[in-house]
Amino acid sequence: MTDDNVSRLLQELQITNQERYELVQAARSAIYSVVPDASERGLYGGxxxxxxxxxxGVFAYREHVSVEFGRGCDLDDPHGVLEGSGKLRRHIKLFSAADITGKFLELYVDAACRNSQCK
Known part of the structure; x- marks a missing residue:
């Protein structure tokens, strides 16, 4: 399930940065492949x-797309791809669609879902 803000954000991104739009769409697809019944909201610009x-959460920046985990500090990082040194949040930067598999995004999404008991 998605809200109206998701459609609006996607339209704006497609107009302003087609490359980032495609990478956001690939990241969203990877997330839905792990948690097919997830709800999605457009919030905080992502x-x-x-x-x-x-x-x-998935956020598009000028040079990359960031997949952010609010409790990323609780995630194991066997592949050394989590970035961030804050108290709680960690993220994975995606520069191309190849990073989705190369940085094991689905593994981290699954772990984040399990840790938050999202299912």
């Missing part, structure tokens, strides 16, 4: 995903 609880 796309927030939740089940029973919020588990990640």
């Amino acid at each position: 796309f927030m995903f939740s089940g029973k609880a919020q588990f990640c």
